[in-house]
Amino acid sequence: MSILENRRHRETIEAYAYLAPATLVLLVFWFAPVVLALLVSFFDATALAPPGELNFIGLAQYKRALFTDAEFVRSIWNTVNYSIYSVPVTLALSLLAAMLLNTQIRGRAFFRTIFFLPYVTTWVAIAIVWNYVYHREFGIANWLLTVVQQAMPWHSGEPVTFAWLAEPRGIWEMLLFEPLGISLPQLPGDSDQVLRGPSLALFSIVITTIWRDIGYFMIIFLAGLQNIDKSNYEAADIDGATPWQKFWSITFPLLSPVTFFLLVISCINAFKEFTPMFIMTPDGGPDYGTAPMVFHMYNSGFTGQWELSYASALAYILTFMILVLTLVQNRLIGRKVEYGT
Amino acid sequence: MNPVQIVALLFVLLNAGIFAGWMSQRIAAGRGAGSRRVGRLLGMTLVYEALLLGAFFMFLPFYWMVVTSFKDSETALTFPPVWTPSRNQYIHEDPKTGAELPVRLLGIQRSEGELVEAVPESAMEFRRIDVGEYSVTREEPAENAPRYQVNPAQLEQDVVMRIDGRNFVKAWYAPEVATRGGVNFGRYFWVSFLTGILSTAGTLLTSALAAFAFAKMSFPGKGLFFYIVLLTMMVPGQVLLIPNFLTLGTLGWLDTYLALIVPFLASVFTIFLMRQFFMTIPDDLWDAAQIDGTGRFRFLWQIVTPLSKPVFITAGIFLFLGNWNALLWPLIVTSSPEMRTLMVGLQTFNEEAGSEFELLMAASTMAVLPVVILFFVLQRFFIQGIARTGLK
Incomplete structure (x- = not known):
């Protein structure tokens, strides 16, 4: 009995020794900071002020962020718009690509590599290249627009080109309401974006994100598709189901765990996005229309006045939003996901 | 000839090829070939065309990047664009x-x-x-x-x-002007490689130890693991930026290699990945090892690790890539040009170069090249590793 106990005791000590290095790093650089950040956000610390003059100011930083900092409110809009426009399109296109690649075609490996390549390359380089793609005068985005317009038989006059990353107007306003001659009422503040849509500048970055992430999602969808039992389709074939019916009653439900996983992950990532906006529009875009929340946090905490407490409060607002979003998704959609084949 | 024309030509060739193939089959099969076959063929053609169109849009920016990096500044700023180097x-x-x-x-x-x-x-x-x-x-x-x-x-x-390497050499040395002779891209690459490899190796080590404890040993508090994983997944890393910045400041580690390595020496996700893999290793092996008088550490090092090569490579790839691609953290904790990682260096160069697109594209190509090579060499592990994340 005592030998066994002794042995267990030794196993516990050994286990703790194995856990020690990782735990130490996580404690110092993960768990303590999570608490510390919350504490810091109740003070008025800046990196420039002398450490002696630290005042506890309660929730003042949060109040300031949500009620007086118009730029931060704009950045929340930008973040939400960025997620709403990038996530569903990426999911849909990558599912389409995965389904096309899941057929009996030649050159699958080739297409898979090409589609996946953007995800492998680094965000900074990608953003620099797309900056050039969107160049107002010499970019290939405008060139492509020009070529397509000139190929249209009804085309006349100068082809229309866009300012892309420098365009503050909303996409619906530009592409839908203006050509139809509908003038929109001016809604108060940022809610104006609901009708007009996100600025073309932000939407340009959305396009880049979609381009980059399609391959990654596609690989995961492909694995999910290959996991679906082929006999389901054979049975449907016998019943004479159309491809459309097969998709909605076999593929889509059986793929729903994968889709849900991707939805949650990509929403979280979209809310945390920083790099493409920082490289493509270092000043936050026209009318601060492309700056996401992390961008504004970086600007407040690590430039200008170096307001560390304020930036901590912003980070916590972001965390709160991500938590709520994930929980809501779990509640609303997670239940409908069908697990098991 | 521009890319749009090339794609149009490919479409025509593709359709002609498929049509020719169909005709020859039809002739060989006699009159038996029915309308069902035609529908299938049409479907296949559409699949190929859609994939080709997709591949065109995916590849065009890369082609544009590489081609531009061989141009001179005048040709890089022409419209309509020149599609050859x-x-x-x-x-x-x-x-x-x-x-x-x-x-x-x-x-x-x-x-x-x-x-x-x-x-x-x-x-x-x-x-x-x-x-x-x-x-x-x-x-x-x-x-x-x-x-x-x-x-x-x-x-x-x-x-x-x-096609010559002139722009690459130019871009390589370009940061010397802004940093008053201080650094060039060689230094940026060195910092990124060094911190990437050291932190990846360190994380693999700490994670393997922790994962082994969670997978194969029993101790009080083992059940907490699930909650730790959940917590670290929910809290965005951005919350950690400011406290970690303050911690590093207190330790005097700002603007040193340590700032780029030490905070990343543990990864909950990697521990999770390895634990899942270690659990599949049968306990019989441990029993046999015990009979031979092997201790746990030797068992982990000499038996579990060689068996777990795929998970080490997969986790290593993602850790290294994460480190290589990181921008926000190195941007915050480094201030001198000597400590810039490649991403920070590239971002700085982007701000300085203005509209010298041929140099920017050359620098981007150089920054992308190592990861693309890594991808092609280890493609199997990349794809498997990512595919596995969706199937839990």
Whole structure:
């Protein structure tokens, strides 16, 4: 009995020794900071002020962020718009690509590599290249627009080109309401974006994100598709189901765990996005229309006045939003996901 | 010929090929080939066309990046764009020999008829030049190069296709000007490689130890693991930026290698990945090892680790890539040019270079190349690793 106990005791000590290095790093650089950040956000610390003059100011930083900092409110809009426009399109296109690649075609490996390549390359380089793609005068985005317009038989006059990353107007306003001659009422503040849509500048970055992430999602969808039992389709074939019916009653439900996983992950990532906006529009875009929340946090905490407490409060607002979003998704959609084949 | 025309041509060829294949099959099969076959064929054609169109949009920016990195600044700023690696070359007739040779203009013509100095293109070389207190590597004419006074407006111009590494060398040394001779891209690459490899190796080590404990040992508190994983997944890393910045400041580690390595020496996700893999290793192996008198550490090191090579490679790839691609953290904790990672260096260069797109594209190509090579060498692990994340 005592030998066994002794042995267990030794196993516990050994286990703790194995856990020690990782735990130490996580404690110092993960768990303590999570608490510390919350504490810091109740003070008025800046990196420039002398450490002696630290005042506890309660929730003042949060109040300031949500009620007086118009730029931060704009950045929340930008973040939400960025997620709403990038996530569903990426999911849909990558599912389409995965389904096309899941057929009996030649050159699958080739297409898979090409589609996946953007995800492998680094965000900074990608953003620099797309900056050039969107160049107002010499970019290939405008060139492509020009070529397509000139190929249209009804085309006349100068082809229309866009300012892309420098365009503050909303996409619906530009592409839908203006050509139809509908003038929109001016809604108060940022809610104006609901009708007009996100600025073309932000939407340009959305396009880049979609381009980059399609391959990654596609690989995961492909694995999910290959996991679906082929006999389901054979049975449907016998019943004479159309491809459309097969998709909605076999593929889509059986793929729903994968889709849900991707939805949650990509929403979280979209809310945390920083790099493409920082490289493509270092000043936050026209009318601060492309700056996401992390961008504004970086600007407040690590430039200008170096307001560390304020930036901590912003980070916590972001965390709160991500938590709520994930929980809501779990509640609303997670239940409908069908697990098991 | 531009890319749109190439894709259109590919479409025509594809359709013709499929049609020809169908015809020959039909002839071989006699009259039996029915309308069902035609529908299938049409579907296949559409699949290929959609994939081809997708591949076109996916690949175009890469092609554009690489092609531009071989252009000169004039060709990089033309519309409609030039789709080949071309340069705009001035041709000058040497007054003595009468030979026509490509020349490089050393200045800009400001008024009509003004003469500008030019040297033969072949006399340009990369040299270290003293600029006051420091020196930079620049493309300069050789010292004994013949110099001509030319009027650019009257010179013959020629668009030549040439692939050379000139822009890459130029971009490589470009940061020297802004940092007063301090650093070039070599330094950025070195910092990124060093911190990437050290932190990846360190994380693999700490994670393997922790994962082994969670997978194969019993101890009080083991059940907490699930909650730790959940917590770290929910809390965005951005919350940690400010406290970690303060911690590093207190430790005096800001702007050192330590700041880029130590905070990342543990990864909950990697522990999770490895734990899942270690659990599949049968306990019989441990029993056998115990009979041979092997301790746990030796068992982990000599038996579990070799068996878990795939998970080590997969986790290693993602850790290294995450480190290589990180921008926000190195941006915050480094301040001197010597400590910039490649991403921060590239971002700084992007701000400085303005519209020198041929150099920006060359620098981007260089930054992308190592990860693309890594991808092609380890493609299997990449794809498997990512595919597995969706199937839990």
